[in-house]
Amino acid sequence: MLDDRRMAVLRAIVEDYVSTGEPVGSRGLVDRHRLSVSPATIRNDMAVLEEAGLITQPHTSAGRVPTDAGYRLFVDQLATVKPLSLAERRAIQTLLDGPLDLDQIVGRAVRALAQLTHQVAVIQYPSLRMTRVRHVELIELAPARCLLVMITDAGRVEQRFIELPIPLGPEATALLRSRLNAATAGPTLEEAFDDLDDLWIGFAEPVRPAVQAVVKTLKEIPKAGRQERLVAAGTSNLARAASDFRSFMPVLEAIEEQVVLLKLLTEMSADSGQVAIRIGHETTQAGLEETSLVAAGYGPGRAVAHLGVLGPTRMDYPGSIAVVRAIALYLSRILAA
């Protein structure tokens, strides 16, 4: 039913429509793509494709436009990988240079992603739940006041000041520090938390409330919400892409709301560097019916967070996929260092 030529026609329609933005007709199709058949034949093929729900015409006697299903088939079976240009590789390479501050890395990456795809880029901050603890530091600042510092393998540093119910003393502080490190080394932060509940047993009766206070603070860090945050860049690219401006107000809203996008991102792909795509209505979000999301997980080893680009369904999928994958891999590599 859907033989080779018809697939070629679909691919050609997608490519032309993506690059021009105009509905594409049978004549222009044969002209631009060296199809060795006549427009009439193409018309028949298009009728079949339309019957199959892959393309549609905005109005009678206009050219055809891919439907969401058409894009889906295109990305799943028809799209060829588009290798990055040298300039693109260069741009990403420069991400590796310079300081290691997590904020700066993420900031640069999201900017690069937006610039290379000409879309809106979003990057989720590495989730604390999924990261492993590299080091925990406990410092006594004053008799009943201490500072808790936690460094994760995603390069993140979190610190909290703790007012203790009773002074802990230098020896108990040192002991608690080593115990905390022992308990959190290895598994992910979330898994490690169960072990923390019994930590107080190893301490003398009087200081146990202080130990509890420290453990309580530590356990609250992942809940603080800051890690479930995403940064965006390239929002001004929206204006170029969208013709009418009601179509991208929802996108801006989604970015500000964060929660919708975060949910969407996290449920998309599990593995680091694996690209997943939601096209149009597949986002299942009101207002994003004409928006696609190309996303990938990133992180040292497995994915601890996600990143992606957000654009009109009519977007350059092969190009976006290549860039998203590349940025995800580079980001993973940097965080692993």
Next chain:
Amino acid sequence: MLDDRRMAVLRAIVEDYVSTGEPVGSRGLVDRHRLSVSPATIRNDMAVLEEAGLITQPHTSAGRVPTDAGYRLFVDQLATVKPLSLAERRAIQTLLDGPLDLDQIVGRAVRALAQLTHQVAVIQYPSLRMTRVRHVELIELAPARCLLVMITDAGRVEQRFIELPIPLGPEATALLRSRLNAATAGPTLEEAFDDLDDLWIGFAEPVRPAVQAVVKTLKEIPKAGRQERLVAAGTSNLARAASDFRSFMPVLEAIEEQVVLLKLLTEMSADSGQVAIRIGHETTQAGLEETSLVAAGYGPGRAVAHLGVLGPTRMDYPGSIAVVRAIALYLSRILAA
């Protein structure tokens, strides 16, 4: 020349145009504002106002629209303070609740600002240069590796890991810690830096390179750029306000660029809680000719940073001023705590 009634006419024109978005004519003006004169008289007044460059007509035989100069006169002399509603006060009050994390405070404040003004809100993070140091902590993690933590009076915490050229030892570490605190207590961070250059004198010859390394790291913190950052919210409000969408693409760009907006914000007002306004071309930025900025400084005591709202020149200035001032004051109060 510009007697009372003419000023009243200007005020009425600004108010009507702001609320309706339509050019306002002489007839509607007398109807809505109980002016006890005839439309013809108003027309004469409008001719004078137009002569003075305060209003203009988009095309012959349309109503009048305020010019930038008209808005300027309005905000400087005609606008009456609009007290906040109870609901608005409530909304701001809730900012005070909850945890003290700087990120969260700023995040909530910018959201509130956007929501209450229905504009795009921006808040500059408290600048490190202008803040005072509340506490400096230096912790020896390993023989030649230590952690430097700095807490500012704006509630900000910065930390850096330092690889030392040679081990410092516990006594020298303690001494350096107290010296650092002594040197930075009192003046602003920038002022304190001069004193740091001589700090190594008080230390034994062998550890001096390590002291230098710590001082160098400390001095680099304000340059790290992170503090010169601003967060935005309410960008989706742009779509409602602007009629054509080319007019707000520059706004999105300005927010992403940051540097332009930061410059604009910092050169606007010096005192905490003092509201300053740039109208249209007064922003002296290409692309922001139809955009106004209502901004205020905030901070404990004097202003350490700025915040504001960004909207079309046709905006509710009295309302925006009230909200901006309120948020600035609340934010200052929270940071002072």
Next chain:
DNA sequence: AATTAGCACTCTAGGCGTGCGAGTGCTACC
């Protein structure tokens, strides 16, 4: 059976003219 040529048909975009209405500016008058 697939492909092609030809043709009638449909629909949109854009140009053009027109009447309407809002609003002005001017002049004469109070």
Next chain:
DNA sequence: GGTAGCACTCGCACGCCTAGAGTGCTAATT
């Protein structure tokens, strides 16, 4: 100085029309 009246200007919405692009269908061709 303020007002009434009036002619004038201009943008806007509407209706009309045409050109052009593109289709679907049928019949002929390979």
